[in-house]
Amino acid sequence: MFLMSSIEEVIIIGSGPAGYTAGLYTGRAMLKPKLFAGFASGGQLMLTSDIENFPGYPEGIGGPEMMMELRAQAARFGCDIIDKNVDSIDTSSHPFKVNVGKDQFLTKSIIITTGAEAIWLDAGNEEKHKGQGISTCATCDGAFFRDKEVIVVGGGDSAMEEATFLTRFCSKVTIVNRREELRASQIMADRARGNDKIGWKLNRVVKEWVGEQGNFEGVVLVDTISGKEELFKCDGAFIAIGHKPMTNFLGDQIELDGHGYIVPKENTMTNVSGVFAAGDVVDTRYRQAITAAGMGCMAAIDAEKWLEEN
Template sequence: MKRKVIIIGSGPAGLTAAIYSARANLSPLVFEGIQPGGQLTITTDVENYPGFPDGVMGPDMMDKFRKQAQRFGAECLFQTVEKVDMSKKPFLVWANGEKYESESIIISTGASAKLLGLDAEKELMGNGVSACATCDGFFYKDKKVVVVGGGDSAMEEATFLTKFASEVIIIHRRDEFRASKIMVERALKNPKISIKYNSIVKNIIGTKDSGVESIEIEDIKSKTTSIFKCDGIFMAIGHIPNTKIFNNSLSLDENGYIKTMPDSTHTNIAGVFACGDVQDSIYKQAVTAAGSGCMAALDAEKWLENQ
């Protein structure tokens, strides 16, 4: 059966696109991928999504998104899209060895925060470990936090965290920064920020109940390790947009994010739309992802109508 809309990705962007396109009678098919519900399913409290004055647990919020989409007829498959052919219409999508046809595609595959790859990092994500200062900074009032990274986003996150934390320590594996001079200067001038150069985080110590208590750091020059007490650790080593399967067909920017036309979610291929973090290297918030998911559904609906 040929579909009107296939949505690839089930974070706030994809499931909002599903709610809108389902309510427009387009019977969307959503491929949820390996992280059903998206990035918010690996965090705990979400306190900045409007409509939840007492906050909400990330996984619970995403369950509500899915239920809302299904209520209007969206079909959700817990499968990962392996391949797409957008060179001719109908578009072709392969998942779980099966081929699907669709008149339009909405891509909402997100961007994954790069992590260090430590077991404790995954275990304590949302309980002292974070990949988003804007999201979680507020939880660290008068606390001592560490930021890992050396680029512009690390400087920005560290500077932002000084609004809450009593002390912010940037841990950087080299002795000079990749960040722009102005961002580094701003961070260095801030009396709450200090820097540990030539250092890498070897382990994070804590529990889900107590949160992060300390981290183990190695000085890569002297090869010595030490334990450093802190209340939280923010990973600011970049994001990878999940665009590998679209590499050869869609216009991407130099960092791999899908390019969309100004003020819309149209990509360079008519009938293919992109929303959420996969096309947004700046805001990266659930509410902006949901907002652009709504835009993608409305853009797709209008485009289909004109065909």
């Protein structure tokens, strides 16, 4: 391991809206932040073509384009952005250690903004329809399916919530679930069952998606009891089978909930004093670019005040 001799004020891990906003704020506070952007820099929005709900872009903006602007804005104020993954951190002594390949960085504070990944199905032809027919975020993409027929895959609370929300735009929403029983709470399931725009395909799994790239046409479903296949035509699909927060690299040093999300203790501070977290890696509810950016700002201000006091 090659140890860096200087001690950083703050190291930010992750390069979505939360990370870049933390970089912007700590940069303007003259803390000379170092930001490890990861190999897939820019975060989840690099996968989406149209963002219509981030304030300041009345005509909407492409995801990659917006992330390049956030990155440039953080860099302008002295945020040192490095496109590498953090392999692990060591918070057992102060200054903390951040391990990146063969290099070890020392830092007084850390802001974790490593986000979460929506879990995809990995059904046939999925790659070519991601973001072009298949989405994992109804709040983000529902409005693109006005008066269209869509399916929602999943049987938990988020699938019920997404399906109910989508009925505001869509002419018909069909819930596809691998079992007869739903994992969703009674109240959420009842709400979906009582909605006459929602149809059901229970005991069905998705085998493959149908259509050419940019021209989504539907899905091949398999009946889990009879094994029979059917072609179900629709205009779009929403996968709502959960999210996976990117927290494996933290080991057991930072307190996580049962699903791997970081548990904030005081404002944005984690159970380790001097380690902060923001964005989808702590957020099981809102999961939006604007909320992630807002939390990135909060973590930066919390880190700045903590450094001043300690």
